Amino acid sequence: MTRTDELVDDVRRRIASGQLMAGERLPSVRRHAIAMGVSPSTVVEAYDRLVAEGAIRSRPGSGFYVAGASTPFALQEPRPDFERAVDPLWVSRQSLDADAATARPGCGWLPADWMPDEALRRSLRRVAKGGLEGLVDYAMTRGSAALRRTLARQFSQEGLDIEPDRILLAVSGTQAVDLVCRFLLQPGDTVLLDDPCYFNFQALMRAHRVKVVSVPYTPSGPDPERFAELAREHAPKLYLTNSAIHNPTGATPSPAVLHRLLLAAAAYDVTIVEDDIFADFEPEPTPRLAALDGLERVIRVGSFSKTLSASARCGYIAARADWIEALIDLQVATNFGGPSPLVTDIVQGVLADGSYHKHVLALRGRLAKRRKEVGAQLDAMGVRPWTQPRGGFSLWCRLPDGRDATDLAKAALRDGIVLAPGNVFSPSLGAPDLMRFNVTQMPAVVLDWLRRTLSAPI
Amino acid sequence: MTRTDELVDDVRRRIASGQLMAGERLPSVRRHAIAMGVSPSTVVEAYDRLVAEGAIRSRPGSGFYVAGASTPFALQEPRPDFERAVDPLWVSRQSLDADAATARPGCGWLPADWMPDEALRRSLRRVAKGGLEGLVDYAMTRGSAALRRTLARQFSQEGLDIEPDRILLAVSGTQAVDLVCRFLLQPGDTVLLDDPCYFNFQALMRAHRVKVVSVPYTPSGPDPERFAELAREHAPKLYLTNSAIHNPTGATPSPAVLHRLLLAAAAYDVTIVEDDIFADFEPEPTPRLAALDGLERVIRVGSFSKTLSASARCGYIAARADWIEALIDLQVATNFGGPSPLVTDIVQGVLADGSYHKHVLALRGRLAKRRKEVGAQLDAMGVRPWTQPRGGFSLWCRLPDGRDATDLAKAALRDGIVLAPGNVFSPSLGAPDLMRFNVTQMPAVVLDWLRRTLSAPI
Known part of the structure; x- marks a missing residue:
């Protein structure tokens, strides 16, 4: 226990015991330092900590006072909700x-x-030593240039060659999908989802007030015949899917299925969002809608939450250049930009040093x-x-x-x-x-x- | 330059000079280690870095190969757009x-x-040494309990006594406002904004497809007479404002104005979002709509982007308990939760040690x-x-x-x-x-x- 800790404890004790009352003025820094036999800077530090924890308040030019009767701050921790309906949320x-x-x-x-515990801590330490701008400034509108270059290289290995400026970093994979929905959808539109599909896609569609039509999902992917029929019948604006290691089934659609989906999407003018969040779990890369299509009517979305960290949150969108411009405007309007730059620096660090x-x-x-x-x-x-x-x-x-x-x-x-x-x-x-x-x-x-x-x- | 750096450079040079061609197999780790007089682990590290930067690829069980003809990745840095109309974005x-x-x-x-350069770095280093969960897990739905307790204590000093579970952490102040808008508004609704107001409020309202009616802003705050008239005439769902150090004017409304706004809001059932992002710039706290109203029809929103860091991004919403529940559902649906936990840990660290x-x-x-x-x-x-x-x-x-x-x-x-x-x-x-x-x-x-x-x- 340091001298500062002792001073903090002492004041806390005197407040708790009623020796110091709400509103009472504390001794001045100089007087308290003499009384306790410590340096004034130790008292300043102790008082600052007490202010931060709400025990005392400072009035500039007048000194420090015991804070008012405090509300009980025992946090009501959320508990399992046994009553809540078993819905998509x-x-x-x-x-x-x-x-x-x-x-x-x-x-x-x-x-x-x-x-990857050590790799993350190493990257964090590097960021803690890095330039001040990365710690305090907003990002540029597309997000970290280095991370977008890394992503573009990775896409290229998967057969999708695009410039890094066709990538927009997002706060998370979910926010990436949400942003695309804001861009493409209006309330009342129809969206195709797989049946079954990731439950949060259904919650997200409710938030967008759109109608959901579902495509039966088979062990080799969504049924392409049904997809075409439903696309013709319902004129959906969007089809949202995972095309590798599908959630929840774990299935990966065959290349033939992907090809037929793209043909039907072109015939009925459906845009496809391919949420590729499980991509890095694949032992060997399989074909993707985004790569087959060349990002014409397919938008690729992903994140590192599943394989690297859900705390250092960061997602991305790869799409047509003109769509990226519109998505930037939307992301500025709704979040004044994308993910925390220090988070994207941490992620980029783990990717760049090979540990990812x-x-x-x-x-x-x-x-x-x-x-x-x-x-x-x-x-x-x-x-x-x-x-x-x-x-x-x-x-x-x-x-x-x-x-x-x-x-x-x-x-x-x-x-x-x-x-x-x-x-x-x-x-x-x-x-x-x-x-x-x-x-x-x-x-x-x-x-x-x-x-x-x-x-x-x- | 370490031995690993040298190996990486050597392979890069040989690819650039054409000695190693696209698709060509690299020497095995063991062979290369002997040839270069280094340990196998140094070669593994060098190859991993080359894979990460896209120069070579690994085929499991088969070895390392020079990557294909690479796309030029010179990033088109965004440039000033002289042609873009001078609109709110x-x-x-x-x-x-x-x-x-x-x-x-x-x-x-x-x-x-x-x-606060040093304070941020110190907090970052603490997080880098902290529990693994904080570095890799999702947050609980409301976000960091410690940071919400700190915020509740701060609110209490400003005369607003609420439990920490009436606070929801958000990705940013802007996302906090956006989330509230998703909760309260439907396309076609009317919203009151100050004239002038923060330009991004206008961009955000466009994203929500709502009609904007504006209240003339005077040096002592929004004109309360006009506010009441417009509320009666247009039945707005929402009034969005900063009530201290208003953006752009820097004005702070008088208590009398705030009181009259609240009366009119009650009379015409208008919900108010008070974006208090500049609160900590105030030399002494002035009354707030949220405190006067006790968070009944006022929702308080804020962030640390202006005073602490726009890179460690994090905002918050304080509101009625039932509204917080609904906002949690919306934040899960649209972002699978709130801000990066490691970011909220960094922010909480700077607040708790008194340096903020x-x-x-x-x-x-x-x-x-x-x-x-x-x-x-x-x-x-x-x-x-x-x-x-x-x-x-x-x-x-x-x-x-x-x-x-x-x-x-x-x-x-x-x-x-x-x-x-x-x-x-x-x-x-x-x-x-x-x-x-x-x-x-x-x-x-x-x-x-x-x-x-x-x-x-x-």
Whole structure:
């Protein structure tokens, strides 16, 4: 404990015990320094800390005073909401606000200790030593030039050659999709989503007040025949999908399916948003809508939240040059720019020094192993995969004996487990006995709970 | 230069000179290590860096290959757009994308060296040493509990006593306003804005497709009579304003005006968003709509972008408890949560150790001095302040001899100076001869340019 700590504690104690009352003036810095036998700068530091924590207030030119009767600030920590309907926001909110004791096999991210700890800290330290501008200034409207160059290089390796100025950095992958929706959609428009699809796409469409029409999703991708029929029938403005390691199924569409989707999109003038957030989980890159199309009617969106950090948040949009200009205006109007520059500097640091590449290679192997282990355990309970994903952390599985996934998720929440039941992913509510499992968030206690619960009579 | 650097350089040179061709296989790690007399791990590191920068590619199980013919990645840096109409987005985009040589007396932020350099770096280093969760996990839906407690304490000192769970952290002050607009507004609704007001409020209202009706702003705040008339006549859903150190005028409304605004808002059921982004520039706190109203129909919004860092971006919303719940759903749907947790940890660090408080006290004095200096020089050119602000960096001034501010701004841009002409702030375009000057962004060269230009015949 430093002398400053002692002084801070002493004042706190005297306020708590009533020796110092609300509104009472504290001794001057000089007087207090003499009384306590410390230097005036130690008192200044202690008083500053007490001001920062709200115990005392400073009145310029007049001194320091004990703050007024304080409100109780015991934070009401969010608790699991057992009453909330199991809607598309249910899994997000339960997962994000779960405490450390809650297991989250329903969540859409990796445990902290799967992330590149040292590489991130190293990058953070570099930024802490770097130029002041990066720490305090706004970014340029497109975001970090270095990170956009890195992304353009990566795209080029995937067969998509574009200039970095056709990339706009966004606050997150979700905000990237949202921004594109603001650009392309008006309330009342129709949007095509996969059935099943990432539940937050449905929540986002509600926020945009648009009508959702859903395309049946098969193990080789969205059904291209149905896609064409629905496009003709409903004239949707937009089709929003993941084309590799689809959420929640983990499927990756075949090149033939992608080609037919693009033909139908061209025939009925549908713009496609390809959310490629799981791209780096793929062991080998497969064709993408964006690369096939050359970013004419496809907009590519992605982020590093799943493979690098959801705390250093940053997403991106790659699109037609004239669309990027319009998206910049929208991002300035709605957020005065994109992601935190210091965050994009941290991300760029991890990408540029090669540690991201190394991390991702290791991650793929570790994930393949874990999918196999958990898959075998689920299989023994009669929980069967709908398809075998090429990568990623999700297994989309059918429950045995027509079990209702929503009932199971409600029961699990009471036992401190957040599950992701099928219907939250299905715009048509057509997945009542399916469940998305995150294999990296399934310790033995979760598998035991599932085994016990599924073997009990309904 | 380390051995790794040398290896990286050597491969780059051989690719550039054509010794290594696109598609050619590089020596294996072991072979290359022997050939170069280094350890295999040095070669691995060099190859990883070359992969990260796109010079070579790895094929798992097969080795490393020279990447294909590369696209030219010379980044087209954004340049001043002389043709773009001087609309509400004009100043933002010119200011954000200006290069280092451009002077920005029209921008709305402080120069980097006015910000608390050491305090930020210290906080960053602490975060770099802190728990892994803070570096990689998503935040809870409301954002950092510690930062919300700090904010609640600060609000309490300003007479607004609320629990921290009535605060929602946002990505930025602008995103906070945007989120509230998504919650309260539908396309076609009417919104009241001050005339003049922050130009980005107008851009944001366009993004929301709402109708803007403007309230004349006087040196003691918005005209409360007109406010009441317009509220009755147009039934606006929302009134969006800054109530202290108003942007662009720098005025602070009188308590009587605030009270009358609240009465009229209650009478005609108008919700008020009080954007308090300049609060910490005030030498002594003045009454606020949020505090007077107790957050019943007023929503308080703010951020630390102006006083601490626009790179560590983070804003907040304080509102009714049920509204916060709805805003959380909207923020999850549109951004899967709020600001980067590592950013909120950095901000909280600077606030909690007392350095923010110290910085803000010093800043106020420095700003008062600079406003006086620049004000005197402008006065000598016949440029007269519309009012004397109590704090902040802006002077809202009338140009001499009916000079047109937009013409002046266009001429300035050609000479590498971004100005903020009056009409971009005025929904009615009623400020043709007014200009907002940022006194912290006006070096001698800018003042000289103004003196020369204003003394020349029109």
